[in-house]
Amino acid sequence: MTVTLPEGVEPRGRDALAARIAADIPEGWYVNLGIGLPTLIADHVPPGREVVLHSENGILGLGAAPPEDEIEPWLVNAGKQHVTLVPGGSYFHHADSFTMIRGGHLDLCVLGAYEVAVNGDIANWATFDNSRAPAVGGAMDLAAGARRLWVAMDHVTREGAAKLVQACSYPLTAPGAVSRVYTNLAVLDIEDGGFTVVEMVPGMSFALLQALADAPLRLAEQDAATA
Amino acid sequence: MTVTLPEGVEPRGRDALAARIAADIPEGWYVNLGIGLPTLIADHVPPGREVVLHSENGILGLGAAPPEDEIEPWLVNAGKQHVTLVPGGSYFHHADSFTMIRGGHLDLCVLGAYEVAVNGDIANWATFDNSRAPAVGGAMDLAAGARRLWVAMDHVTREGAAKLVQACSYPLTAPGAVSRVYTNLAVLDIEDGGFTVVEMVPGMSFALLQALADAPLRLAEQDAATA
Amino acid sequence: MIDKFAASIAEAIGPLPDGSTVLLGGFGAVGQADQLIEGLIETGARELTVVANNAGYGRIGLARLLELGHVRKLICSFPRIAGSTIFETLYSSGRLELELVPQGTLAERMRAAGAGIPAFYTATSVGTSLAEGKPVLEVDGKTYVREYALSGDLALVEAWAGDRWGNLTYKMAGRNFNPIVATAATRTVAQVHNVAELGELDPEAIVTPGIFVDSLIHLPQEEWA
Amino acid sequence: MIDKFAASIAEAIGPLPDGSTVLLGGFGAVGQADQLIEGLIETGARELTVVANNAGYGRIGLARLLELGHVRKLICSFPRIAGSTIFETLYSSGRLELELVPQGTLAERMRAAGAGIPAFYTATSVGTSLAEGKPVLEVDGKTYVREYALSGDLALVEAWAGDRWGNLTYKMAGRNFNPIVATAATRTVAQVHNVAELGELDPEAIVTPGIFVDSLIHLPQEEWA
Numbered sequence: 001m002t003v004t005l006p007e008g009v010e011p012r013g014r015d016a017l018a019a020r021i022a023a024d025i026p027e028g029w030y031v032n033l034g035i036g037l038p039t040l041i042a043d044h045v046p047p048g049r050e051v052v053l054h055s056e057n058g059i060l061g062l063g064a065a066p067p068e069d070e071i072e073p074w075l076v077n078a079g080k081q082h083v084t085l086v087p088g089g090s091y092f093h094h095a096d097s098f099t100m101i102r103g104g105h106l107d108l109c110v111l112g113a114y115e116v117a118v119n120g121d122i123a124n125w126a127t128f129d130n131s132r133a134p135a136v137g138g139a140m141d142l143a144a145g146a147r148r149l150w151v152a153m154d155h156v157t158r159e160g161a162a163k164l165v166q167a168c169s170y171p172l173t174a175p176g177a178v179s180r181v182y183t184n185l186a187v188l189d190i191e192d193g194g195f196t197v198v199e200m201v202p203g204m205s206f207a208l209l210q211a212l213a214d215a216p217l218r219l220a221e222q223d224a225a226t227a
Numbered sequence: 228m229t230v231t232l233p234e235g236v237e238p239r240g241r242d243a244l245a246a247r248i249a250a251d252i253p254e255g256w257y258v259n260l261g262i263g264l265p266t267l268i269a270d271h272v273p274p275g276r277e278v279v280l281h282s283e284n285g286i287l288g289l290g291a292a293p294p295e296d297e298i299e300p301w302l303v304n305a306g307k308q309h310v311t312l313v314p315g316g317s318y319f320h321h322a323d324s325f326t327m328i329r330g331g332h333l334d335l336c337v338l339g340a341y342e343v344a345v346n347g348d349i350a351n352w353a354t355f356d357n358s359r360a361p362a363v364g365g366a367m368d369l370a371a372g373a374r375r376l377w378v379a380m381d382h383v384t385r386e387g388a389a390k391l392v393q394a395c396s397y398p399l400t401a402p403g404a405v406s407r408v409y410t411n412l413a414v415l416d417i418e419d420g421g422f423t424v425v426e427m428v429p430g431m432s433f434a435l436l437q438a439l440a441d442a443p444l445r446l447a448e449q450d451a452a453t454a
Numbered sequence: 455m456i457d458k459f460a461a462s463i464a465e466a467i468g469p470l471p472d473g474s475t476v477l478l479g480g481f482g483a484v485g486q487a488d489q490l491i492e493g494l495i496e497t498g499a500r501e502l503t504v505v506a507n508n509a510g511y512g513r514i515g516l517a518r519l520l521e522l523g524h525v526r527k528l529i530c531s532f533p534r535i536a537g538s539t540i541f542e543t544l545y546s547s548g549r550l551e552l553e554l555v556p557q558g559t560l561a562e563r564m565r566a567a568g569a570g571i572p573a574f575y576t577a578t579s580v581g582t583s584l585a586e587g588k589p590v591l592e593v594d595g596k597t598y599v600r601e602y603a604l605s606g607d608l609a610l611v612e613a614w615a616g617d618r619w620g621n622l623t624y625k626m627a628g629r630n631f632n633p634i635v636a637t638a639a640t641r642t643v644a645q646v647h648n649v650a651e652l653g654e655l656d657p658e659a660i661v662t663p664g665i666f667v668d669s670l671i672h673l674p675q676e677e678w679a
Numbered sequence: 680m681i682d683k684f685a686a687s688i689a690e691a692i693g694p695l696p697d698g699s700t701v702l703l704g705g706f707g708a709v710g711q712a713d714q715l716i717e718g719l720i721e722t723g724a725r726e727l728t729v730v731a732n733n734a735g736y737g738r739i740g741l742a743r744l745l746e747l748g749h750v751r752k753l754i755c756s757f758p759r760i761a762g763s764t765i766f767e768t769l770y771s772s773g774r775l776e777l778e779l780v781p782q783g784t785l786a787e788r789m790r791a792a793g794a795g796i797p798a799f800y801t802a803t804s805v806g807t808s809l810a811e812g813k814p815v816l817e818v819d820g821k822t823y824v825r826e827y828a829l830s831g832d833l834a835l836v837e838a839w840a841g842d843r844w845g846n847l848t849y850k851m852a853g854r855n856f857n858p859i860v861a862t863a864a865t866r867t868v869a870q871v872h873n874v875a876e877l878g879e880l881d882p883e884a885i886v887t888p889g890i891f892v893d894s895l896i897h898l899p900q901e902e903w904a
């Protein structure tokens with residue numbers, strides 16, 4: 001990124017970010033992990049903690065990637081990667097799968113995003129590049145339907161532009177849907193119409209984090225007291 | 228019945244009526260048989276002719292009643308009678324069952340009725356006896372959803388009142404749904420807004436049949452030519 | 455470890471406020487969770503709205519719930535069956551409100567609630583007294599009536615086998631409304647005849663995935679097994 | 680005797696008029712009936728509307744159908760996948776109309792068509808550009824958008840096993856849209872990897888009952904069996 005971070009500040013890498021999110025998912029939750037970074041979260045659920053992963057193409061109980069010689073051609077996740085099924089898993093068709101999503105049966109969905117706004121709006125499916133065909137997949141269903149929507153993304157774009165914004169500039173996926181954002185620099189809750197920083201990577205300052213956002217941030221109360 | 232029929236006219240009994248209807252059901256049709264007389268039709272499908280019977284409580288491929296010592300408590304038809312499943316049969320839930328009904332996938336439904344009108348209206352679920360609770364079951368779904376609706380009923384009530392009428396007096400089950408009526412005296416098509424008599428029991432006269440209806444009847448062309 | 459098996463019917467059902475809406479699986483006696491309904495009676499909750507295809511028979515299960523006066527309103531397609539004398543007495547004396555719904559519309563309204571569909575259109579009941587006062591929509595020259603989702607606070611399910619994740623299979627026509635009500639309530643409780651080890655149920659043949667089930671109770675009925 | 684097995688793909692599909700709407704099961708390559716799509720090409724039907732979750736990849740199946748110019752309009756949730764170069768070329772040059780539909784709404788619109796539901800409401804896409812111009816309904820203070828049923832003249836299904844009545848089972852995630860499209864078309868054709876004797880498929884585990892299937896073709900793929 002073109003943003004220069006102070007010495008000693010280490011942005012979370014993809015796996016570290018996935019692991020950070022995984023740590024917050026309690027046992028027993030039904031969770032859909034979006035394509036890309038969110039998919040990695042599956043690999044970081046602590047051993048022995050039963051979290052049931054849903055895939056919109058009709059699977060509950062997604063397991064890890066299979067060894068090369070045990071690939072089942074009919075068993076892929078929503079990102080079309082080969083996966084396995086854990087004991088207790090099940091298959092169903094797309095209408096039943098989206099009954100789970102639209103009907104509010106998923107405890108959590110984690111998606112990537114281009115932008116997240118102070119009011120929880122998320123934009124993650126379309127840009128203004130009209131030369132390419134749009135593709136939405138299940139993003140709108142998941143964003144509108146899951147009980148909680150968390151976003152996993154870099155704090156700023158590769159060009160250094162803010163992704164935490166006052167209002168999304170890209171086309172919306174869903175209004176007011178996001179409750180929590182995990183970036184490579186911080187964890188932020190969306191509450192009372194604004195971003196609350198609940199955690200920063202070691203060495204990161206609130207002032208810099210604020211400078212890297214296009215919307216006002218505030219510190220969570222316990223942190224503000226010691227800031 | 229209080230109607231006096233001429234000597235030699237034998238109204239069809241329940242089984243004869245069921246057999247008459249069964250004879251008209253081609254191989255390969257998916258058919259729902261209503262409670263009461265229509266249920267008897269199943270027993271009269273000619274041996275070797277594959278007709279697939281649907282029951283709204285989640286069964287395709289209804290078979291005959293089981294011997295007393297082979298009753299399965301979980302296997303009943305829509306009339307709550309014990310039945311069997313034929314090879315090729317399947318079980319499904321109520322939403323899928325009514326997908327078959329409402330979605331127009333049944334070739335035929337046969338129901339009983341209080342009244343059928345010249346325009347195909349059917350009344351078969353409620354009377355004006357308000358002392359008893361109403362009960363509709365799947366009658367409205369079947370009448371509105373099946374590709375063809377045939378009615379099996381006596382030609383007149385026990386009191387001798389017409390059941391083939393100009394307009395139904397009882398609450399409707401569905402408007403304009405019936406295409407054919409099998410009574411104990413005749414078979415009538417509903418077409419071009421009227422009843423066409425396509426068959427009468429032996430000895431029956433068109434004049435008497437007309438006298439027993441509260442709507443104009445006409446003879447089918449081939450019969451009219453020889454009448 | 456996820457383990458949705460409860461130690462008792464009372465624990466499986468949990469507390470239930472007065473005025474709750476309870477969805478019952480079952481078609482007549484088949485696939486109706488009679489023991490859970492007894493547990494529902496034990497909660498003491500009153501002023502209930504009960505959704506079921508039929509209105510019970512004899513003096514057990516739903517009929518007993520009605521007889522004890524716990525139910526304010528019944529939403530039902532075919533309340534009058536052989537032996538439904540308790541319902542008929544209550545209804546004819548005006549002590550029970552009845553909302554009559556065509557069977558397929560009843561199933562679809564609960565399916566819609568489970569699927570996050572607040573309303574839909576159907577040709578069923580159009581042109582009849584049951585459609586009176588309802589908004590209509592014309593599509594391709596045909597008229598349809600709007601029906602609304604029907605959700606519950608509690609669903610009581612009878613299933614054949616279940617595992618600790620709440621995955622369920624049913625037996626024959628015992629399936630009926632059970633998988634539908636399971637999707638449509640805030641809390642879904644199942645009584646199962648058989649306990650399966652996790653992974654023992656065929657993933658291709660699980661009818662109700664555990665995501666729809668909050669609690670299970672094992673009630674073997676040896677004489678039927 | 681009911682026997683829905685056809686002797687050839689051409690016989691299974693039958694004639695198809697220009698301008699028809701064809702529903703395809705499958706999620707990416709998984710569970711898509713590639714051989715039936717080749718048969719669809721052979722019918723010569725043009726000006727087709729094709730409904731599928733993705734837009735094909737490489738130069739086989741759906742991609743080949745597109746490349747040959749048989750398709751006027753694609754109704755799709757995620758046309759841009761790895762290898763979907765033929766679609767992208769056609770789209771960017773304006774030779775293919777695209778209707779983009781959220782994946783769950785796409786599934787539900789076809790399910791609605793199969794279930795005789797002409798329209799329904801959903802929160803999906805509310806507040807986004809995909810809801811623009813659509814009628815809305817407010818229920819309990821929340822806004823929903825109206826979506827219409829999506830039916831086809833022909834549905835092409837890939838299934839794991841089938842019997843002569845057209846009962847089908849699927850394999851793993853190959854199920855996806857297949858059982859939905861099967862309900863939503865005037866004519867449904869399935870290619871099956873395995874033939875089952877009537878009665879051999881477990882009645883509790885049949886996913887698509889034969890009532891939804893008009894014709895089957897047995898295409899064993901030994902290398903995958």
